[in-house]
Amino acid sequence: MNAVPAGYAPPTGPDRPAPGRRWLRWLLAATVAWAVLLAVLTWNSVRDDPPTVREQRTLAEAGPVVDRAVGELLAAVGDGGVATLAPDRIGQGCRITPLTDGAALERRVDVRVAGDDVRGLLQRVADRLPASWRAGVSVTSEGPVLRADAGEFVTVEGRSTGPGRVRLTADTGCRPIGSGYRAPQARAGAEATAVAEALRALGGPAGLTPALSAAPCPSGGRVAHTARATTGAGPKPLATALAPVAAGAVVLDTVDAYAYRRGPVTVLAERTGDQIHVTATTPCTP
Template identity: 65%
Template sequence: MSGAVQAGYAPPTRPDQPDPGRRRLRFLVAAAAAWAVLLAGLTWWSVRHDPPTVKEQRSLEQAGPVVDRAVGRLTAVVGRDGVPALLPDRIERGCRVTPLDDGVELERGVEVVLAGDDVRELLQRVADRLPAEWRAGVATFDGEPRLRADAGEFVAVEGRAGGPGRVLLTARTGCRPEGAGYRPPAADAAEETAAVRRALGDWGGAAGPVQVLVAPCPGGGTARSARAETAGAASASLAAAFGAGAPAVRDSVDVYARSGDPAVLAERVDDRIRVAVTTPCAA
């Protein structure tokens, strides 16, 4: 038989020659494995050594002051359109910053009681008064008005209905490394605390612990809320415990709220009376 190769057929591979297809496949497998090892090594090194460049790498210690300033500004932009009161901070653990690292989330907020029930109107006024760089806006989600804004440093601000005639404004860090942890700001709140204790006494309750919450104001100074609760008699008048002052925004058996300096919010919840006395940031 002659050595000519019939057209349309590849010449056979001799036993002493490796198959080109198999050789290329082995090369691709080896290259992919090396790339995967290199990528994993770079990711591990970056997580532990690179300077902060994304939100997951900025710690709770760094983000906490941004949240505090955002909360103070929110009390200022509410102005006289409602009665604000600072809420206790919430720290949630167990979120994942990376597949290797746990994280924490901080949320602080302001509850606002309105004269009426038009939540959208208040949210729009708040959005209009926030700094332009926050890019605040109000839209409808699931049939409810919702405010969204960015306070910077990846801190998200949100506003939504918190019940009839009530708005909840929050600032949240998202999942972060804990770092040295969150340290809430502190300030003297003697006037607010004294007003809370007087109200507890008028309602016949013990002068129990008063929680003081603080947030820095944009123009200096601090917003301060003193909060407490007590078992209250059904006949106790919420308004009478605070004497004369600004006209009430709400005054009913279950809720008494008035703006001013300080602002007052008292309400019945089950068999208890809760009260918050707040000095907000100046508008």
């Protein structure tokens, strides 16, 4: 028998890899398999699973949800008040993470009511909203508040903004911007004509181009429209100036607001300081 010198490791042979190398090969194979499995699971999740946090939907993707929510709110108001679509607001510069900027979209429906039963209006709106929204009205230190969930992490709220005034909002919260929000296309139709007619009655300048807003109605493929313009306040009370145009179809008459219907269009004039804001809206029906 040949003696083996001290400190000399016997050869393992060409077909017998060292135990350490075999263990490393198994570890590398397991790591690669795990990475492939994670990639497949992630791809399936992105493709098939619903979003679990708000940041998984961009402003471009959430915008249509907000538009549909505004149409639902407008339809839910119905004949409970004089409702108008307000301009959309996009808040830039919010933070998704400490290093990532985003933006938030808010659209709203402003409502004027003849009395001051804000809670009653909010409850009627909540009752008419889709059941999946889980809408409800609670009384807070600031008064009654409507809260609902329109889906895709779009929150809906309603609250009083003053005597006889209610504001209903649909809000995305802070989102990645993506390709950005594109508002529904609005047309200058009967609403713009009604605004021009009211401005003439109020002694406003001719040729004002009204700003336009639109929202899809919940059913029937219809689209709600609002046209708006502002003029200086004249000496006449709103009712005196607009009564001949209203032709008896008055739906609201207060010191600072006057509203009437011209066919399917509801016209609202509101006095604030030395200005009069005129809106004309073709609403959604419940």
